[in-house]
Amino acid sequence: MAELAAVLTPGQVAVDEPMRTAYATDQGPVLDPQLPLAVVFAESVEDVQHVVLSCAKHKVPIVARGAGTGVSGGAHASAGCIVLSLERMNRILQLNVDDETAVVEPGVVNADLNAAVAEHGLMYAPDPASYKMSTIGGNVATNAGGLRCAKYGVTRDSVLALDVVLADGSLIHTGHQTFKGVAGYDLTALLVGSEGTLGIVVGVTVRLRYLPRDVQTVAAFYPDFRAAAAGVLAVGKARVQPAIMEMLDAGTLAQLDELYGSDLGERGQALLLIQTDGFGAAAEAALVREVLVAGGATMMAEANAEAERLVEMRRSSRGDEVDNEYRVGEDVAVPRSRLVDYVAALEAMAATHNVQLKVVAHAGDGNLHPTFWVDRVDMEVDADAMARLNMALDDSIDAALEMGGTITGEHGVGQYKLRWLGLEQPGPVRELEHRIKELFDPAGIFNPGKAI
Amino acid sequence: MAELAAVLTPGQVAVDEPMRTAYATDQGPVLDPQLPLAVVFAESVEDVQHVVLSCAKHKVPIVARGAGTGVSGGAHASAGCIVLSLERMNRILQLNVDDETAVVEPGVVNADLNAAVAEHGLMYAPDPASYKMSTIGGNVATNAGGLRCAKYGVTRDSVLALDVVLADGSLIHTGHQTFKGVAGYDLTALLVGSEGTLGIVVGVTVRLRYLPRDVQTVAAFYPDFRAAAAGVLAVGKARVQPAIMEMLDAGTLAQLDELYGSDLGERGQALLLIQTDGFGAAAEAALVREVLVAGGATMMAEANAEAERLVEMRRSSRGDEVDNEYRVGEDVAVPRSRLVDYVAALEAMAATHNVQLKVVAHAGDGNLHPTFWVDRVDMEVDADAMARLNMALDDSIDAALEMGGTITGEHGVGQYKLRWLGLEQPGPVRELEHRIKELFDPAGIFNPGKAI
Ligand SMILES: Cc1cc2nc3c(=O)[nH]c(=O)nc-3n(C[C@H](O)[C@H](O)[C@H](O)COP(=O)(O)OP(=O)(O)OC[C@H]3O[C@@H](n4cnc5c(N)ncnc54)[C@H](O)[C@@H]3O)c2cc1C
Ligand SMILES: Cc1cc2nc3c(=O)[nH]c(=O)nc-3n(C[C@H](O)[C@H](O)[C@H](O)COP(=O)(O)OP(=O)(O)OC[C@H]3O[C@@H](n4cnc5c(N)ncnc54)[C@H](O)[C@@H]3O)c2cc1C
Numbered sequence: 001m002a003e004l005a006a007v008l009t010p011g012q013v014a015v016d017e018p019m020r021t022a023y024a025t026d027q028g029p030v031l032d033p034q035l036p037l038a039v040v041f042a043e044s045v046e047d048v049q050h051v052v053l054s055c056a057k058h059k060v061p062i063v064a065r066g067a068g069t070g071v072s073g074g075a076h077a078s079a080g081c082i083v084l085s086l087e088r089m090n091r092i093l094q095l096n097v098d099d100e101t102a103v104v105e106p107g108v109v110n111a112d113l114n115a116a117v118a119e120h121g122l123m124y125a126p127d128p129a130s131y132k133m134s135t136i137g138g139n140v141a142t143n144a145g146g147l148r149c150a151k152y153g154v155t156r157d158s159v160l161a162l163d164v165v166l167a168d169g170s171l172i173h174t175g176h177q178t179f180k181g182v183a184g185y186d187l188t189a190l191l192v193g194s195e196g197t198l199g200i201v202v203g204v205t206v207r208l209r210y211l212p213r214d215v216q217t218v219a220a221f222y223p224d225f226r227a228a229a230a231g232v233l234a235v236g237k238a239r240v241q242p243a244i245m246e247m248l249d250a251g252t253l254a255q256l257d258e259l260y261g262s263d264l265g266e267r268g269q270a271l272l273l274i275q276t277d278g279f280g281a282a283a284e285a286a287l288v289r290e291v292l293v294a295g296g297a298t299m300m301a302e303a304n305a306e307a308e309r310l311v312e313m314r315r316s317s318r319g320d321e322v323d324n325e326y327r328v329g330e331d332v333a334v335p336r337s338r339l340v341d342y343v344a345a346l347e348a349m350a351a352t353h354n355v356q357l358k359v360v361a362h363a364g365d366g367n368l369h370p371t372f373w374v375d376r377v378d379m380e381v382d383a384d385a386m387a388r389l390n391m392a393l394d395d396s397i398d399a400a401l402e403m404g405g406t407i408t409g410e411h412g413v414g415q416y417k418l419r420w421l422g423l424e425q426p427g428p429v430r431e432l433e434h435r436i437k438e439l440f441d442p443a444g445i446f447n448p449g450k451a452i
Numbered sequence: 453m454a455e456l457a458a459v460l461t462p463g464q465v466a467v468d469e470p471m472r473t474a475y476a477t478d479q480g481p482v483l484d485p486q487l488p489l490a491v492v493f494a495e496s497v498e499d500v501q502h503v504v505l506s507c508a509k510h511k512v513p514i515v516a517r518g519a520g521t522g523v524s525g526g527a528h529a530s531a532g533c534i535v536l537s538l539e540r541m542n543r544i545l546q547l548n549v550d551d552e553t554a555v556v557e558p559g560v561v562n563a564d565l566n567a568a569v570a571e572h573g574l575m576y577a578p579d580p581a582s583y584k585m586s587t588i589g590g591n592v593a594t595n596a597g598g599l600r601c602a603k604y605g606v607t608r609d610s611v612l613a614l615d616v617v618l619a620d621g622s623l624i625h626t627g628h629q630t631f632k633g634v635a636g637y638d639l640t641a642l643l644v645g646s647e648g649t650l651g652i653v654v655g656v657t658v659r660l661r662y663l664p665r666d667v668q669t670v671a672a673f674y675p676d677f678r679a680a681a682a683g684v685l686a687v688g689k690a691r692v693q694p695a696i697m698e699m700l701d702a703g704t705l706a707q708l709d710e711l712y713g714s715d716l717g718e719r720g721q722a723l724l725l726i727q728t729d730g731f732g733a734a735a736e737a738a739l740v741r742e743v744l745v746a747g748g749a750t751m752m753a754e755a756n757a758e759a760e761r762l763v764e765m766r767r768s769s770r771g772d773e774v775d776n777e778y779r780v781g782e783d784v785a786v787p788r789s790r791l792v793d794y795v796a797a798l799e800a801m802a803a804t805h806n807v808q809l810k811v812v813a814h815a816g817d818g819n820l821h822p823t824f825w826v827d828r829v830d831m832e833v834d835a836d837a838m839a840r841l842n843m844a845l846d847d848s849i850d851a852a853l854e855m856g857g858t859i860t861g862e863h864g865v866g867q868y869k870l871r872w873l874g875l876e877q878p879g880p881v882r883e884l885e886h887r888i889k890e891l892f893d894p895a896g897i898f899n900p901g902k903a904i
Contacts, residue, residue, distance in 0.1 A: 098685060098789035121691045143634045154632060156641065157609055172881050178785040179817040180606060181858035182595045182645050183865055183876050184904055185885045189608070189641030193634050210691040233550060239573045239662040240731075279692075279739075280731025287731075333630040337550035365631040406633035413635055424635050429624055433637045435891050439884075452636055 003054040004040060008047060014039040023065065023083045028073035028416050029328055036063065036077040041085045045163070045171060045202045051084055052200065052445075053169040061448050064196035066107065066138025069130040071329055072414025074142065074195045078448050084200065086137050092116055093203070100208045101160065101177065106137025106201045113206075122208040125152035128410070129315045137201045143193030145410030147315065150364030151243040151277070152209060154410065156192045163203030164191055167441040177205055190436070195412050195451035198440040212243070212277035216285035217307035220297035221268025225249045225347070225359070227296055228270035229339040232363040234291045235274065236336065240284045242364060244275035246314050249343075251358025256313050264310075268298060272363070273311055314360065326386075327373035328393055328416075332400035333409030336366045345399045346370050353392040355385075367409035370396055397423065413451050421452070455506040456492060460499060466491040475517065475535045480525035480868050481780055488515065488529040493537045497615070497623060497654045503536055504652065504897075505621040513900050516648035518559065518590025521582040523781055524866025526594065526647045530900050536652065538589050544568055545655070552660045553612065553629060558589025558653045565658075574660040577604035580862075581767045589653045595645030597862030599767065602816030603695040603729070604661060606862065608644045615655030616643060619893040629657055642888070647864050647903035650892040664695070664729035668737035669759035672749035673720025677701045677799070677811070679748055680722035681791040684815040686743045687726065688788065692736045694816060696727035698766050701795075703810025708765050716762075720750060724815070725763055766812065778838075779825035780845055780868075784852035785861030788818045797851045798822050805844040807837075819861035822848055849875065865903050873904070 004013055014020070015038045023039040037060065042048045055062050061081035068075050077083055089105035092113065096102065097120045104113060110131040113124045127146035128134055134144065140162070145154045152158075161175030175181065175188035191198055222228040228247050235242065248256075248271045253264040264271060272292065276284035289299055300307055334342045343359070350357035350372065361368040372392045374385040397407055397420050407413070407420045422430065433452040437444075456465055466472070467490045475491040489512065494500045507514050513533035520527050529535055541557035544565060548554065549572045556565060562583040565576045579598035580586055586596065592614070597606045604610075613627030627633065627640035643650055674680040680699050687694065700708075700723045705716040716723060724744065728736035741751055752759055786794045795811070802809035802824065813820040824844045826837040849859055849872050859865075859872045874882065885904040889896075 096787065096789065098688075099787040100688065101787065143638070145632055149632070153605065153609060156638070157605060170880060172884070173878075174881065176785070176858045177787055177856040178819075178858050178861065179788075180597055180601070180785050180814075180819050180861040182862055183858055183860050183869075183873060184881065185650075185888060186595070186608070186641050186645050187881070187884065189638050189644075192641075193638050198637075210693055213691070236550075236552065239665070241662055278730070278732050279735040280733070283731040333628070333632050335548065335551040335553065335629055336631075337548065362632075367630070367632050404629040406628045406630050406635055408635050409630065409632040410634055417635075421635060426625075428622060429626065429636065429639070432624070432639065432891075436637060436888070439887055439891055 001038065004051065007050045008040065012041045012043065012047070023068070023085065024077045026068045026070040026073060026075035028071045028076065028414055029324055030073065030076060031415060034077040034079050034081070036081050036083040039083045039085060041088050043088050045165070048084070048165045048200050048202050049169045049171065051082065052165055052167065055082060055445055056167060056169065056443060059443060059445065061445050063447050064141065064200050066135030067109065067133045069134045070138065070142060070412065070414060072408070072412045073416045074412050074414035074447070074450050076415050087135065089202065097122070101205055102208060103203060103205045104136050106135060106204060108136045110134055110136060110139060117208055118211060121211050123211045124206055125158050125209045126155045136204050136206070140192055140201050140204055141194065141196050142412040143410070145362060145365065145367065147244045147246060147362065149362065150245050151241055156189055158207050159188060159192055159204060160207050161205035162188050162191055162201055164199040165202055166199050167443065167445060171202070175205065179207060193412065195414065196447040197437055197451045198446065212281065213279065214281040215275055215277045216281040217304055217311060218274040218285050218288050218292070219300035219307040219310050220272040220292045221300065222270040222272065222297055223268060225270040225343050226340050228272045229343045229363065231272050231292050231295050231297060232339055233336060234295050235288055238287055238291045240276070240287055242274045242284070242288065243277040244273065244311065245364030246273040246311070247361040247363035248273070248314060249359040251356070252360050255358065260313060272297065273314055275311060326376055326389070327371060328389070329369055329371040330393065330396060331367070331369055331408045331411040332396065332405050333365065333367040334400055334403045334405035338403040338405070339363065339366055342368065342399065342403055346396060349392050349395045353388040355389050355392045365409065372396070415450050453490065456503065459502045460492065464493045464495065464499070475520070475537065476529045478520045478522040478525060478527035480523045480528065480866055481776055482525065482528060483867060486529040486531050486533070488533050488535040491535045491537060493540050495540050497617065500536070500617045500652050500654050501621045501623065503534070504617055504619065507534060507897055508619060508621065508895060511895060511897065513897050515899050516593065516652050518587030518593070519561070519585045521586045522590065522594060522864065522866060524860070524864045525868045526864050526866035526899070526902050528867050539587065541654065549574070553657055554660060555655060555657045556588050558587060558656060560588045562586055562588060562591060569660055570663060573663050575663045576658055577610050577661045578607045588656050588658070592644055592653050592656055593646065593648050594864040595862070597814060597817065597819060599696045599698060599814065601814065602697050603693055608641055610659050611640060611644055611656060612659055613657035614640050614643055614653055616651040617654055618651050619895065619897055623654070627657065631659060645864065647866065648899040649889055649903045650898065664733065665731065666733040667727055667729045668733040669756055669763060670726040670737050670740050670744070671752035671759040671762050672724040672744045673752065674722040674724065674749055675720060677722040677795050678792050680724045681795045681815065683724050683744050683747050683749060684791055685788060686747050687740055690739055690743045692728070692739055694726045694736070694740065695729040696725065696763065697816030698725040698763070699813040699815035700725070700766060701811040703808070704812050707810065712765055724749065725766055727763060778828055778841070779823060780841070781821055781823040782845065782848060783819070783821055783860045783863040784848065784857050785817065785819040786852055786855045786857035790855040790857070791815065791818055794820065794851065794855055798848060801844050801847045805840040807841050807844045817861065824848070867902050
C-alpha cells in the first residue's frame with residue numbers, strides 16, 4: 001500500500017470495506033467469495049505500470065476490471081488480490097474519421113464511443129447488450145459479441161492494435177493502425193479474449209464501420225420456440241444476412257411484459273427479431289417477411305419504430321437480474337443447423353429436472369443464452385433444488401458439446417465456466433494455453449484461476 | 453530418407469534435382485538459394501506426423517508448402533531442409549450447407565472450394581488474386597487477403613478452427629465449429645498468419661458467406677493516380693462499403709493492354725474498379741458513380757459485364773511475372789487517409805532513384821502493391837541499377853511506416869521482408885514472438901529464418 005501511495009493519489013486507492021465489496025465481483029455467479037486488498041483506480045498508463053510493478057514485487061495478484069458487467073466471474077476478486085479498475089481511463093484519444101479508426105483508453109464505455117463516432121456517420125460495430133455500461137477494455141478482454149455481430153463480427157474483428165502492460169511492467173504495442181497487416185505473429189488476436197490473464201489492456205485501436213442509412217426491423221411471433229429457430233435457418237436459406245437476428249422465448253417475453261407492461265406474451269410463445277441494414281435493407285426485410293410467414297410466423301403489423309423498440313427491450317432483457325447460485329445464465333453456441341434440436345433439448349431438460357428456463361439467443365450466430373433457475377423459496381422447502389439446477393446446467397453443456405458446440409460463445413470462461421472447459425478442450429490444448437500464460441506471466445499475477 | 457520410406461510410398465518422396473529445384477522457391481525474390489534434400493508429398497495427417505517426427509529426430513528443417521504462390525519467400529527452401537508439400541491433401545472433407553461451414557484439407561485450392569460451395573449459394577470470401585492456384589492451407593499460413601476483403605475481411609475472419617501438427621508430431625485441434633466461441637486463448641488466430649513456423653496446418657474449418665444475388669461493377673478512369681486515390685476516400689465519405697475497391701496505375705494499365713490487347717491506357721492514367729454486392733448493390737453503385745464523377749472520373753460507359761471483365765483482368769494483373777532480384781513487388785498498407793500522399797511519394801521515389809514503378813492496390817483497405825524494377829539490360833550498362841532499386845524499396849517502406857503503415861498488408865514477412873521487420877516492430881515485441889516460436893517449436897525445425 002505504501003508503495004502504491006508513493007505514486008498514486010489517495011483518491012486512487014480504496015481500502016474501505018464498502019468499496020472492496022462493491023468491486024469484489026462482476027455479475028457472474030460467485031463460487032469462491034473473496035475481498036480484494038484494495039481497489040486501485042488507474043488514471044494513466046504509468047499508473048498501470050506502477051501498480052503492476054508493485055504487485056509483481058510482492059506477488060500480489062491483479063484482477064483487471066472494466067465496468068464489472070462480465071457474467072462469468074472473470075472480474076471476481078482472487079484471494080489476496082488487488083482489483084485494478086480501468087474505468088477512469090475513459091478518454092477517446094484519437095478519432096481518425098478519414099482513416100475510419102479510433103484510439104481509445106480501455107475504460108471508454110462502448111455506448112460513449114458509438115455516440116462520439118455516430119456524428120461522423122460511423123459506428124463501432126460490436127454491441128454487447130451491456131453496451132451502455134461495459135467498457136471497450138472489458139469487451140476486448142472477453143472478445144465480446146453482441147447483437148450486430150451476425151453481420152459485423154465480434155470484437156476481435158474490429159480491433160486493429162493494442163497497448164498492453166505486461167507482467168514485468170513493460171508496455172508493448174501490438175498490431176497495426178491499418179485495416180490489414182500481417183507482420184509477425186498476431187499477438188493482438190491472442191490478447192483479445194484473454195480475460196486479463198496475459199496483460200492489462202491500456203489502449204485499443206479500433207476499426208469503425210459505416211452507420212447504415214436504412215435499418216428495417218422485422219418482428220415475427222411464433223406459436224413455439226422451435227418454430228422460431230426454424231425461422232432463423234429459413235432466413236439463411238434465403239441467403240439474406242441480417243445485421244441482427246435475436247430470438248426470445250416465452251419466458252423472456254413474459255419477463256419483458258412484466259418490466260415494460262407490454263403484451264408480447266399474448267401474441268406468441270416466441271419472438272424472432274430481425275434487423276436488416278444498409279442500402280438493401282428494405283428489399284432484405286421484404287424477403288425475410290415472406291420467408292418467415294411461409295414458416296408459420298405472425299408478423300407484427302405495427303410500424304418499424306415499434307419493432308425497433310422491441311430490439312431496445314431485447315437489449316435490456318437481462319434486466320436487473322444478477323446471476324447467483326439460484327440463477328445461472330449460460331452462453332453456449334451450436335452450429336446453426338442444430339439450433340432447433342438444441343432448443344428442443346433445453347426444453348426437455350428443464351422439464352426433466354424441474355427447473356425454470358428462459359432463453360434469449362443471438363440466433364444468427366447460433367449463440368444461445370439459456371437461463372436456468374430455481375426459486376429461492378423452493379430452496380427452503382426443497383433441498384434438492386440446487387442439485388437439480390446443476391444437473392440441468394451440466395446437461396445443457398453436454399448437449400451443446402455433443403452437437404459440435406462450445407461452452408461459451410461470447411461471455412468467456414472466467415471463473416464460473418472453468419469446470420466445463422476440460423470437456424471442450426483436451427489436455428494438450430489446455431497445456432499449450434498454460435504454457436502461453438507462463439510465457440507472458442511467469443509469476444502468475446494476472447487474474448489467477450480464470451479463463452484457462 | 454530410409455525412415456521416410458518406411459511409411460511413405462516412393463511416389464511421395466522426390467529426390468531428383470528437377471523436382472528439388474522446382475520446389476526450392478516460391479514466387480518471391482530469392483536471397484539465399486538452397487536446394488531441399490527432398491520434396492515430400494503428404495497424403496494424410498499421419499504422413500505429416502511421420503515426416504515431422506522423422507525430421508525432428510534428425511533435426512532436419514521442414515518447409516511447408518501449398519501451391520508455392522507466396523511472394524515473400526515464405527516457402528523458399530531453408531538450408532538442409534525438406535519441403536513438405538500439402539498439395540495432395542486436397543479433399544473437401546465436409547460441406548455443411550446448413551451450418552454454412554466447410555472442413556477442408558490444406559491443399560484444397562481456393563477456387564475449387566469456391567466452386568464447390570457456389571452451387572449452394574455460398575462463397576468462401578477471402579479471394580487472393582492467386583485464388584485459382586493458391587491453397588487454403590497457404591492462405592491460412594499467410595492470413596491472405598484479397599479483393600473482396602474490403603467488405604468481407606481477411607482469411608482470419610473466415611477461419612473457425614484448425615487441425616495442426618506440432619513440432620513433437622502431435623495433432624491438436626484449435627477453435628470451434630460454431631461461428632462464435634471464446635473458450636480458452638485464441639490459438640487459431642495465433643496460428644493464422646504464422647507462415648509455417650509454429651505448426652503444419654492439416655485441416656481447416658471455414659465459415660462460408662452468402663453469394664450475393666446482385667453484383668454491380670463500376671470502372672472509373674482518372675487523369676492521374678492521385679485523383680483515383682482521392683476517389684477511394686470519396687466513396688468512404690459517402691458511407692458506401694464496396695465489396696471490392698481496386699486501384700490500377702498507368703503502368704499496370706499498359707501491362708494489361710499488352711497482355712489482353714485492350715485500350716485502357718488510352719482512356720486514362722489510372723483506373724478505379726469498384727464492385728458493390730448484395731441487395732443494395734444497384735443503389736450503392738449509383739451513389740458510387742455520382743461521387744466519382746464529382747471527383748473528376750470518367751466512367752466507363754460499357755455494360756456491367758465489360759467492367760466485370762476488367763476485374764478478372766485485375767485478378768490476373770501480376771501476369772506471369774515472377775519477382776526476382778531485378779523486380780520486387782511490395783505489399784505495404786497505410787491508413788486510408790494517407791493513400792493520396794503515399795501514392796504521390798511513390799511516384800517521387802521512382803523518379804528520384806530512376807527506377808520503374810507500377811502499382812496496384814486493394815485500395816479499400818489501404819493496401820498497396822507497388823512493384824519497382826530495373827531492366828536487366830540496364831544492369832549490364834549500369835552497375836548502379838541494383839543499388840537504386842534497393843534504395844527505392846527502402847524508401848517506400850520508410851514512407852509507409854512514417855505514415856503509420858505496415859511493411860506487409862497481406863503477403864507475409866517470409867524471408868524477403870525480414871530485413872524491414874525491425875523497423876516496424878521494436879525489440880520487445882519481436883522477442884515475445886521468438887519466445888512463442890520457441891514454445892511451439894523448441895528445436896526450430898519449422899521454416900527457420902522466416903516470418904519473425
Ligand atoms: C445486461 C448484460 C448484457 C450483456 N450482453 C452481452 C452480450 O450481448 N455479448 C457479450 O459478449 N457479453 C455480454 N455481457 C457480458 C459483459 O457485458 C461483457 O463480457 C463485457 O465485455 C464486459 O465488459 P466490462 O467492461 O464490464 O468488463 P469486466 O466485467 O469488468 O471484465 C471482464 C473481463 O475482462 C477483464 N478485463 C477488463 N478490463 C480489462 C483490461 N483493460 N485489461 C485486461 N483485462 C481486462 C477482467 O479481468 C475480466 O476477466 C452482458 C452483460 C450484462 C450484464
Ligand atoms: C498472381 C498472384 C496474386 C496474388 N494475390 C494475392 C492477394 O491478392 N492477396 C494475398 O494475400 N496474397 C496474394 N498472393 C500471394 C500468395 O498467393 C498468398 O500468400 C497465398 O496465400 C499463398 O498460398 P500458397 O498455397 O501458394 O502457399 P505457399 O506459397 O506454398 O506458402 C506460403 C507460406 O505458407 C506456408 N504454408 C503453406 N502451406 C502450409 C500449411 N499447410 N501449414 C503451414 N504452413 C503452410 C509456407 O511455408 C509459406 O511460408 C498472390 C500471389 C500471386 C503469384
